Each structure stands twice: as structure tokens, then as C-alpha cells.
Amino acid sequence: MKKIFVFLVCLLFVFCCGCNGYREIERGYLVTSIGIKKENGRYIVVLETLVSDGNEQNLKTLSADGDTLGKIFDEIKNKNVKKLYFEHCGIIALECNFSDSETAKILNFLKNSNLFNLDVYVVTTDDVYRLFDSENSIQSVGYDVISLIKNADKNRLCSQLYVLERKITYKESFNLPKVNFKNNVLVLE
């Protein structure tokens, strides 16, 4: 009787724990890349996401602005009914107007947010909105950029490639690769 009681209590603990961390992969936005720009002292974050809709996988761009990146991410999370999954984010695109110290600050924030895998590439772009404008591409721009990086001349890019797992120093001068659409073609500079 005692054994049965202990077993039932243990079973109760298991079923009362509420499946902590349980997520359904298709019931959220799979973030493929993030663009960050700063305009009039406010940060703007643009997310390129994949969302399963019926039988199709659609691209969707989400954006929000705010004083701090923390607030923006909170707002994006709260604004959308579906969850955001950042684990498969491949690209962080920063607009060219960030100074080195600001870049380091942003990357440090993103690194410490624990939202991302640390092998995410960091690039710059002239216009974040234009980069993630889904009219320019029928598939994920983020993954196209990764393909471009992987196919590019490694010797040329070697010093520029930056991933979040690298140690961020505030004195560093960032020389990040640049991606832009030129004549509707994605180009890595």
C-alpha cells in the first residue's frame, strides 16, 4: 500500500509539472534572420520568419521599434499570438550606421539573450527593410545569405566573418561582410 501511494505521488508530480518547455514546432514563427537599424535614436528590429500555414511554408516579416533592444524583443513576443523560435536564426544583419562600440553592445546583448545559437553570422547591410523585403525573394533571405557566405572565397572573407560565439571586445574594429540587393540580386561585398 505504501509503495502504491509513493508511486501515485511520484506520478502526480510528473503529470502536474505541466510539460515545461513543450513547444510545437509548427505553431510558431521560425526566425531565420534578424535585421537591426537605428533611426532617430530608436532601434528598429526586423525579423524574417517562416510560418507554417496549412500546407505551405510562408515568409513573414515582423518588425517593432523601441528605445532598447530588450523592450523591442519583449514587444515582438507579446504582440504575436504565435511563439518566436530564434534557434534557427542564421543571420544578424546590422545597418551600416552603427559605430563599432554600438555594434559590440548590440552583439553582446544578443549573445547574452540566450535566444540564438552562437554560430549565427553577423553581416551589415545598407537597408534592413529592403534586405528583408519578401518581394525580392521567394525564399528566406537569411538562408540565401548563408549560402552566399559558404560559397564565397573563404580567404577574402576570413577576417570579416563574425559569429556570436566569438569573444566580443568593445575596442574591436568590426569589419563585417556586407550584403545588399543590387538589381534584385543578392550580393556579398
Added chain:
Amino acid sequence: MILLSGSVNDYKNIFLSGNFNKDVTMIKNIFCRDAILRVREIKIGGKVDAALFYMDGMVNSSLLGETVIESLIRAKIQENILLDCDYTQSSILFAVDVAKTDRLPDMLRAVLYGDTLLIIDGQKNALTIDTKGWRTRGISEPDGERVLQGPREGFDEAGLQNLAMIRRKLLTPDLCIEQMRIGRRSDTHIFICYLGSLADKNTVKRLKTELSKIDIDGILDSNYISEIVGCGYNFLFKTTGTTEKPDVVAARLLEGRIAVVVDGTPVVLTLPYLFSENFQSDEDYYVDYIHATFSRLLRYFCFFIAVSVPGVFLALVTHHFDLLPTHFAISVSQLRAGVPIGSATECLVLIFAFEILKESGLRMPQNLSHALSVVGGLVLGQAGVEAKMISTPMLIAVSLSAIAGLMVPNLATAVTYLRVINAVACAIFGFYGFFTVSVLFLIYLLNINSFGVDYTISLTKPTVQNLKDTFVRRSWTKMLYRPLFNKNIVRKGEHK
């Protein structure tokens, strides 16, 4: 006559009176509700009254006629001879096996087991004559232990015939066969076989003690014994081996194990039984040892696949999809879109659907089971995916696990339960749940023992010699020792 416990031992205090009519009536009364009892009254040599009792259908009629009835009727009895049981046994009956007894339970047992009981006028003893001759299924290859190479004969339901098949494999007086009767009402013959020089005497003694303690109405299969003497709380793993093949029994006896043959079933128990035996097949020893090693490793791998794949996949798609390759994650997400039930429910539903299919296929006639597997496996699966009731990746994961599980039929129960437990733990806790269940499973496994021998002795005492027949199968020239639990461990060159 009223039966107290239903056992023939209820008559142990009753004896024949020597009054022919009274004794015949008494035995007829004991079997008064048995329609197949036949009583043949004759006069031995035309002079002395005698009665033969036998069960119709259980005796060999021609044997009974030629070696018993004919010899009794045609006997020439001289005037000065006292016709008693001893004289009849030694000078009249042609039958091969005749025994004299004064115990009524022995007489009743003999009649019930296909022998013929001979009662002679004026005698307080009776003769039991071996005339067994019931029909048996015959020797055939067991469905569950088919091999491409090696012996194909299998046991049938006749215990004595099964013993003869074992004896034919081991032509040595060292083979001991001890007999017991268990079951108040079935009075089933149980035979304990072992090689006297190899088997552990304490294990034999312990087995006999435990068997003698069994108090049950009837033993209809060896599993009754396995459950009673073997397992305890080890519901996931069998602690007694089973086989339907005499060559397997012989091989296990040669390793110092003990076999229990139960009359009325083709399934023979062997013990002690080790975890590693679940992954061994008799065919491993009849084919090239390299191929046997590959097959054996494959079985270990398949056990792992069968137990873990649904759970691991569930953990990946519900908790840790950062570990999935991006393109695969996108693909899973796309294929899952529109499925109305969650991944965890889907996984459990598919596991139970497979169990239903497996169970229904087992009970079906063979030609129907093929149709059932096509309808169940292909049509239902395809239709389910097209109707967006289930997703393809989960179907693949569960099917893979199900197919892998068929590689280790001895562990079917463990695989089924562990698969479900893993899936539930992974759905709730992700990989944390998976590893917790794995650790608890290992603790549980390491605590099992089979008749005093560690169930995982091959893993807990991994000597080089011991491992030669565990994960791999080395050639016979390299296998110098018997399993570790054996008291007489040297297999090769022991008498040099």
C-alpha cells in the same frame, strides 16, 4: 465419492480390497463422470477374473490389444500357480513397461496419463502398463525460431517426446532428468534437466524447492512456472529463457544451465537467463561468426532504436528543435502544419496503433494477417498522412522503432513499455526526461537477478572471455570458457 481438493492424492488412504467386484466398482465410481474411461473385463487364461481400465484416445489400441489383452487371454496357467501381480508381470504380459503398485493415487495417475490399469481378482496390488498412444502434433519448425541454417526440429506438446529429443542431442549419462508433478487438478509432469557435472547444484536445489512449493490448480504452459518461480517484480524482463528447439536446450545445458520441460507445451524453460541472451539467436552459432557478430550488434542497436527513437524524436520536435538541422526543422514544421493533434499525442496514438496492428496480426490466420498488415500499415498510414491526421516524420519515427523492435522478439514486452515510458518522459521533460528514464532503467536492469545470477553479469563482469559471446560471437576455437555463472568454467581442454 467426493473430491476434496481435486487431486488424486485425495485417495492416498484408500486401498484395493482384493474383492474384484468391489474394487472394479470403486474405480468405476471414481471415474463415474468420465465418458472416455473404458473398462474391459477379461479372464486371464480363461480362469481368473481381471479388469483393464484405460482412457479411450489416450492409449495405443493396437499396442493394448497385442501386448496386453492377447497375452492375458491366451496365457496358459498351470493349476499349481498362484496368479498374482508378480507372476502376471514376469510371465504373462508382453508389454514393455509394467509396474506394480498398491497406491490408489498411482493407479489413477497411470490411467489418466494413458497407461492401462490391470486389476486381478484377489489381489490388493494392481499393475500399471505403459500403453500411451495419444496423438501429437508432430515435429515441426517453430514459427518463432525459424533459421536458415542449422537444425529445424522443434518440440511438440508431448513432454516425453521432447525429453527424447533433448537426450538424442546429448548422449551422455551426465544428463540428469528429474520428474515432478505439479498442479492439484492437472497433475502435470514437469521434468528438470541438467548436466550433473556442469549445473550448479545449489541452483538445481533451489529450483526444486521452489517448484515443490507451487500450489496451483493446473500448469498448462511453462509460463505458469516462469511467472511463479522466476520473475518477482521483473515484469519488463524475463528471468527465464524459453525455446521450442532441442538444439537450443542442448546448447544451454552445455553451458551449465537447467531446463524445465513441461508436459503439454512445446515451450521449454532454461535458467539462469542473462540479459545478453535476449540478443542471441541459435543461428548465430550455425553461421560464420563474423556474420553472427554483425547480426548481434545489429540487434543491440535495434533495441536502442526501438526503445528510444519515438521519444528522442519527440524531444527534438517539442523541446530541442535547435538541435535539428535547419532545413530538417523547416521540413518537419511544414509537414506538421495542419495536423490537429499535438506531437506527443500523435506519437502515443501511433505507438498504440502499431500495438493494435501487431496484436491483431498475431491472432489472425496467416493469409489474413498479410492483408491486415497491408491495410493497416500502408493504406491507413498513407491515408492518415494525406488526411493530415498524422505527420510523416512521426510516422517514420514510430515505424522505424516498430520494425527495429521486431529484431529482438525476446524483449517485446520491455521494448513496448520502455518506448511508451520514454515517449511520455520526453514529451514532458525533453532530453532530461529521456536521460532520467535511461538511468532509472539501467539501475533497474542492474538489480535484476535470475536464480542468484546477475542478469547483466556479462556487462558487470566484462572479462575478455566473457565478452566473446556477448556483444560479439567469436569462433569456437577462441571461446575457451563457459559463462561466468558456471562452476565448471573451462570449456576447452578441461581434462588435459
